[in-house]
């Protein structure tokens with residue numbers, strides 16, 4: 743399977759999120775976070791209106807790091823599942839991105855992203 747190396751897994755810190763632009767479109771199309779020790783990756787698209795969630799670079803989480811926020815209309819999502827628990831898209835979910843760890847790197851299946859793939863490698 744061809745993988746795309748996103749970042750080192752230890753760069754994803756508990757209670758924080760980081761946006762990434764693997765499709766090189768000049769905006770972060772996915773974001774990764776660590777919650778309860780587990781890394782989760784979601785598409786940066788709110789189920790309410792298909793807009794980006796963050797209010798500025800890497801600001802996807804509530805102040806206490808316990809929830810994912812959409813800053814457009816205040817929707818709140820569970821980090822573990824992406825389920826909306828408050829706001830206009832209540833009950834809907836963020837779209838999870840599949841990944842695996844390889845040699846300390848977070849690697850995405852390239853079928854989930856569009857080229858260019860500057861760091862693609864065989865896995």
Ligand code: FES
Pocket residue numbers: 788789790791792793812813814815816817829830831
């Ligand atoms: S666009 Fe996210 S809550 Fe409205």
